Amino acid sequence: MTKIAILELQHVNKKYKTAQVIDDVSLVIDEPGIWALVGPNGVGKTTLLNGICNIIPFNSGKVELLGQPNDNYTVFKHVSFLQDNTVLFHYLSGYDHLKYVCDVHGLPKKRIKEVAAYVGMTGYLEKKVGDYSLGMKQHLLLAISIVNQPKLLFMDEPLTGLDPSSAILVRKILLDLEKQGTTIILSSHNLAEIDRVTNQILFLKNGKIIEVDRENHMETHYIFKLSDKLSGKQLLMASGYSIQEENGAIKVTINESGIDKCIKSIQDNGISILDIQKEVTGSEKLYEETFGKRE
Amino acid sequence: MKSIQYEWKKLWKSKAYIALIVITMLIIAGLFYRNVVYQDIVKSEKIETVQSQSTWIVSYLSRDRELLKETGEGSNPDLEESIALGSQLNGKLQDLLAAIQEDEHITALHVENDVYALAMQYQTMSDNKSYPISKVEMEDEITLNNELLKKKLPKEDLGASIQPAVFMKQVVQYLFNTFGFFIVIVVIGTPIVREFDDNTIKLTYGLPVSPVRMIMTKWISITLSGICWFVIALLSAYAISTIFGTEETNPYDYPFFTEKMAFITAGDYLQQSIILGIFYLxxxxxxxxxxxxxxxNTLVVHITLLILFVCNYIVIRSGIIFPFLPWVYQELDAATLQSNGISWTGFLLMIVFTGVLLLLAIRASKRREYRR
Incomplete structure (x- = not known):
């Protein structure tokens, strides 16, 4: 049996007057996960996502979502699109929006409260959207897009306007959804945030999706909080690790295969590890290589 | 059904619709108040009209009497007959004046008929004397008065009445016309077309909503809103005129002239107006x-509609009214008075045109290109 692609683009094109915004893009995503669509402003990320979700038509080409053409409206029972906040009615409340979306999906009313609590907007659910801050609107858009527990989720700049705690919450939700098997394709400018949620990046340049050899550019760091920072630092330096001090913690650049040895070496010297966090970086370097460094 | 509720909510929460309803009710209340104030004016205008007729006849009488004095009695029998008829007419005009002043409406109708009968006779006798009211007008008035006498109803001024049925006709005439319907469609429809300008339509586009469902939901919700406005306007007119207006035993029997100079009762008129108005909506x-x-695009849609409304208005006003064409109901009063009952052809055409427009809308909704 042939495996059904989660997303398949075949030679899609989009032209606005003389500008070729999307130029013969083909893409197949057949493994669940989080994918980041990255590119500078105006490169066509939103146009690509709008075209994929049949919000605007492509001039040519074919789009299939979960094995069905994107102009089959029923596919959107399992596919969601987090759009920009202009899609919200400023004179309606968050509850009104969620109720409408739940009604369209045939979901019970209790789902509204569940999803509102999940994205942390219970406190202002009944307020008019016109009174919402940018971050609150993002929360509502997120709630709208996940209320139906989609199999495929497109997100256009989901981190725009979020304060750090909201950004952490959104990151947690994205990772939760990924664990539940949802494939997420998100566009974002925030490369550091992208590094935290995915290692699968699609660059959009001159209307084309560019495949990049990301593995060679990725750096994995582990941030340790130790019971004895000074001894730990000396130990790691003596063992030849590349380290940096960061907010009272020690950041060690090391690949995944070497982390167990590093941890063992710390513990063998009687130093307790209070906390350990993984951080992957490298998108920024890749971005600069792809699009050039802005002077 | 739930999607219709959502569309309703959008309309209600945009506040323009509520403002429309409140303004409509205020206009109706204002119109009724104006009519109340006008009651004395209407009476004095009637008195003035009768007095002017009396002045006219008196001037001819005195001239004829002078002439008779010059020629001598018995020399001109026609002149003598004319003077006798003129005196009789003047006497009836004085009786009419008294009946109006005493608010004896039924007596006034009888006397008015006598006045017109004598006036026509008087005019026939001497062609060079043109009575202030034309023969055709007098004949129409006699026909109307006889109809009113049959129903024992006083004569109303159609432009300033506080009799419930007549006032409701005035509301139909003043509100359910080109201007009224244009304002209503702009207020009720704008939240729908504005979704394209402010991008909110993209919320629905990203959901599993079929084009048929999307169009039908919007159409049903704005049609219900339009009908709701229509009914509220009529109910307000009914309530205010029934509570504060004149009391008659059978106000809805009041006869109105149709375009073919037949009669339609106020009840039938209102019934037809309601049905034709709903067809039109x-x-x-x-x-x-x-x-x-x-x-x-909101602005372009409004301009297009305005052009269509104005063209249709010009066609209707130039007298080209085919009552079976549903768009002539844009001038509801004229269309109702023109139509001879509810036209089944009109009903069928309305269904066909509405269906075709909705199918075209469904087709257009699949074309999702819009401003970047």
Missing amino acids: LLLMSLFVFLSFLIK
């Missing part, structure tokens, strides 16, 4: 939904 709302999804 169904058609108008489908036209608006179609234009919205075709043009996708």
